[in-house]
Amino acid sequence: MTAKxxxxxxxxxxxxxxxxxxxxxxxxxxVGEGLxxxxxxxxxxxxxxxxxxxxSPQDRAFYLGPFRTLDTVVPLVMALGLAGMIWLHSAPILRxxxxxxxxxxxxxxxxxxxxxxxxxxxxxxxxMHLVNKASQMTVAKWAFLLASIGVTxxxxxxxxxAT
Numbered sequence: 042m043t044a045k046x047x048x049x050x051x052x053x054x055x056x057x058x059x060x061x062x063x064x065x066x067x068x069x070x071x072v073g074e075g076l077x078x079x080x081x082x083x084x085x086x087x088x089x090x091x092x093x094x095x096x097s098p099q100d101r102a103f104y105l106g107p108f109r110t111l112d113t114v115v116p117l118v119m120a121l122g123l124a125g126m127i128w129l130h131s132a133p134i135l136r137x138x139x140x141x142x143x144x145x146x147x148x149x150x151x152x153x154x155x156x157x158x159x160x161x162x163x164x165x166x167x168x169m170h171l172v173n174k175a176s177q178m179t180v181a182k183w184a185f186l187l188a189s190i191g192v193t194x195x196x197x198x199x200x201x202x203a204t
Contacts, residue, residue, distance in 0.1 A: 051122030
């Protein structure tokens, strides 16, 4: 398999995984304003309080179990695919931008850990500092994901025009 084929597989799996996460989040975790991970602009303590009030114990277990596992694997696949695409299609001096997806991955995994702590603590253990940190990681995750996608598209288009 060539590098381009491997990247095509990673990107396909990443996109499919992302779609599955969206569908599962809407079906099982989309109460109120929707799951915390999906709130691009972040959230407040009040937002989290309202979300936790509406989330059933079964859905909380799903969020902390299968959904969290999938939400650990999919970002890894996406980050590797995006970083590989940037690396493959960028000029050597611009390959440093391949780090953007890795920052996205770090913020996503840290956010997942913080959200898991919030869900585990529940309403009685709701901590303003923990919620604020999780919200910041959510915003950073989305910013770096969108930047990564943008750089990937630009690099790919530039390489395509050059050939």
